[in-house]
Amino acid sequence: xxxxxxxxxxxxxxxxxxxxxxxxxxxxxxxxxxxxxxxxxxxxxxxxxxxxxxxxxxxxxxxxxxxxxxxxxxxxxxxxxxxxxxxxxxxxxxxxxxxxxxxxxxxxxxxxxxxxxxxxxxxxxxxxxxxxxxxxxxxxxxxxxxxxxxxxxxxxxxxxxxxxxxxxxxxxxxxxxxxxxxxxxxxxxxxxxxxxxxxxxxxxxxxxxxxxxxxxxxxxxxxxxxxxxxxxxxxxxxxxxxxxxxxxxxxxxxxxxxxx
Amino acid sequence: xxxxxxxxxxxxxxxxxxxxxxxxxxxxxxxxxxxxxxxxxxxxxxxxxxxxxxxxxxxxxxxxxxxxxxxxxxxxxxxxxxxxxxxxxxxxxxxxxxxxxxxxxxxxxxxxxxxxxxxxxxxxxxxxxxxxxxxxxxxxxxxxxxxxxxxxxxxxxxxxxxxxxxxxxxxxxxxxxxxxxxxxxxxxxxxxxxxxxxxxxxxxxxxxxxxxxxxxxxxxxxxxxxxxxxxxxxxxxxxxxxxxxxxxxxxxxxxxxxxxxxxxxxxxxxxxxxxxxxxxxxxxxxxxxxxxxxxxxxxxxxxxxxxxxxxxxxxxxxxxxxxxxxxxxxxxxxxxxxxxxxxxxxxxxxxxx
Numbered sequence: 001x002x003x004x005x006x007x008x009x010x011x012x013x014x015x016x017x018x019x020x021x022x023x024x025x026x027x028x029x030x031x032x033x034x035x036x037x038x039x040x041x042x043x044x045x046x047x048x049x050x051x052x053x054x055x056x057x058x059x060x061x062x063x064x065x066x067x068x069x070x071x072x073x074x075x076x077x078x079x080x081x082x083x084x085x086x087x088x089x090x091x092x093x094x095x096x097x098x099x100x101x102x103x104x105x106x107x108x109x110x111x112x113x114x115x116x117x118x119x120x121x122x123x124x125x126x127x128x129x130x131x132x133x134x135x136x137x138x139x140x141x142x143x144x145x146x147x148x149x150x151x152x153x154x155x156x157x158x159x160x161x162x163x164x165x166x167x168x169x170x171x172x173x174x175x176x177x178x179x180x181x182x183x184x185x186x187x188x189x190x191x192x193x194x195x196x197x198x199x200x201x202x203x204x205x206x207x208x209x210x211x212x213x214x215x216x217x218x219x220x221x222x223x224x225x226x227x228x229x230x231x232x233x234x235x236x237x238x239x240x241x242x243x244x245x246x247x248x249x250x251x252x253x254x255x256x257x258x259x260x
Numbered sequence: 261x262x263x264x265x266x267x268x269x270x271x272x273x274x275x276x277x278x279x280x281x282x283x284x285x286x287x288x289x290x291x292x293x294x295x296x297x298x299x300x301x302x303x304x305x306x307x308x309x310x311x312x313x314x315x316x317x318x319x320x321x322x323x324x325x326x327x328x329x330x331x332x333x334x335x336x337x338x339x340x341x342x343x344x345x346x347x348x349x350x351x352x353x354x355x356x357x358x359x360x361x362x363x364x365x366x367x368x369x370x371x372x373x374x375x376x377x378x379x380x381x382x383x384x385x386x387x388x389x390x391x392x393x394x395x396x397x398x399x400x401x402x403x404x405x406x407x408x409x410x411x412x413x414x415x416x417x418x419x420x421x422x423x424x425x426x427x428x429x430x431x432x433x434x435x436x437x438x439x440x441x442x443x444x445x446x447x448x449x450x451x452x453x454x455x456x457x458x459x460x461x462x463x464x465x466x467x468x469x470x471x472x473x474x475x476x477x478x479x480x481x482x483x484x485x486x487x488x489x490x491x492x493x494x495x496x497x498x499x500x501x502x503x504x505x506x507x508x509x510x511x512x513x514x515x516x517x518x519x520x521x522x523x524x525x526x527x528x529x530x531x532x533x534x535x536x537x538x539x540x541x542x543x544x545x546x547x548x549x550x551x552x553x554x555x556x557x558x559x560x561x562x563x564x565x566x567x568x569x570x571x572x573x574x575x576x577x578x579x580x581x582x583x584x585x586x587x588x589x590x591x592x593x594x595x596x597x598x599x600x601x602x603x604x605x606x607x608x609x610x611x612x613x
Binding site: 155156159160162163164165166167168169170173177178181182184 | 310311312331332333334336337338339341343345346347348349358359362363403406407410416
C-alpha cells in the first residue's frame, strides 16, 4: 500500500513538471498549420542573432568558470587547511548571491563602475564584459563553492599537503598538481552549473546592455509566437545536457579509476 | 656534532606547553625512535623537524645547517604518514616520481630512480597501479619509496605502521629497517608501540609530558630504566614495596625476605620504603639455581600461549606476572595451587621515588 502511494506521488510530481513542458514542446512544433514540424526551430537556428548571443554567452560562461575556479579552489582549500574557524563566515558570504537579487548587484556595479567612477568599466564593451563576468561569477558562487568544498571533503587535504611539502612542493604545485586534479569532478560539476546559470541569465546582461543569450530569449518571446517555446526547449536541452555531463563526468572518473 | 641536532626545543599551543626543553643529537645513519603515550609531544617534535610546526624556542640543525626557520619544502626531508598520504590521482610510479619532478630531475633519471625505488620496496610490477588498487601494506611501501626517492637528508616516520594489521606491521617494520641500513639514512620514528620501537631502533627516546625522560639503546632502556615512568611504559613490570635495612650494603626486605642488591649502596635511607621492580622473565616459578630470593605464592591465572606460559601469581598481596617456556614434561601449575617464585637480586630494578 505504502509503495503504491509512493509511486502515485512520484507520478503526480512527474506530471506536474512534465505536462507544461510537453505542452510547450507540442506548441513549438505547431508553427505549420495542421501538421507538426520543426519550422520554429529552423527559424531560431537560422537567426544569426541566436548564434551571436549564444556564442557570446558561451564565451562569458568559459571566462566565468575560469575565474570561478581560480577564486573558489584556492579559497575553499585555504579555509579547509588553515582557517577552519572562518568557514561559517565564508559559507555565509558565498550564500549572499542567493538572497541578494541580481538587479541589486548589477545596480551596485553600475553605481560603482560607471564612466565617472574611479574604475570606469562600463565605459567600454570589454570593461562591461569583465563586469558581467564578475557578476556571473557572483551568481554562480554558491554552487561553485559548495561543489568544490564537497570535493575537498572527500580527500585528506592536510595530510596530502604535508606529504607534498615534504617532497619539496610549493603552494602552486600543491594546488595545481595535487588538490585540483583530486577535486576535478567537483570542479566540473560547479562548471556545468555555472554554464547553465550564465546561458539563462537575463537581468545582468540586459541592464549592462550586453548581447547575451538571456536578453535574446526575452526579445524573441516578446515579438514572436512559436519561436519562444522552441528557444525555451533549446535552453532546457542545454541545461539538461549540462546536468547529464555532470553525471557522465562523475561516472567516467570512477570508471577510469576502476579500469586503471 | 651530531648530524641532526635538536637544541632546547620548546613548543606551546596557547597556554599548553607540549614540548619542554627537548634536546637530542642524532648521528648520521642512526635510527632513533620517539616513544611515548598519546599527547606526550613526540609527534610535535617530529613535526617541528619536518617544518610543519614552528618551535616556540630552540633550534634544529641538520648537517650543521640551521633549518629552524626554513620552510618544509626547503629542508630536504622525507616523510611517511600514518594515513599513507599517497596522491590518489597519480599512479604508483607518478607518486614516487613526484619529489624528483619537483626537484627538476630529468625524465630519464627520474624513470631510473623510480624503477630503483620500486625494486627496493619489492613492488617493481605495480608502477601503473593507482593507490586505491593497493593493500595498506603496499601503499605504505610506496609511501616509503616516494619519501626516499629524492634522497632526503633525514627520514621521518610518523607512526607509519599503526594503520596496518599485525602481521604486515611486523614484516614492514623489518623491511623499513633493512632499507634504512642499506641506504644509511638518518631516521626518526615516532611510535607508541614499545615492541615496535625496541625491535628496530638504534636508540629510543622515551617521552612523557613533553620531556625526554630517557634516551638510550633498547637494551639499556629496558634493563635500566631511569625513571618510574620509563620502567612502567617500556615492557611489563612487577612491583614490590620493600624496606631499606642497610643503605650502605644495599640490603632490603620484601615480605620478610632479604634482598641484597649486588650494586651496593643505594640512595634511600635506612628504614625508608622503596619500590622494587622485576621483569616477568626475571621471575621463575619454583626454585632455580642462581635465584637466591624465594617467596611463597598462590597461582591466580595460567595462560597457555604456545611456546610461552604466562602465569599470574599472588605474592605477599601483590599480583605478579611471570613467563615460563613451555616444556612438554612439565605441565603448567593448576590455578589456586600453592607454589614458590624465585628471582636473583641482580635482576632487581630499584625504582626512584
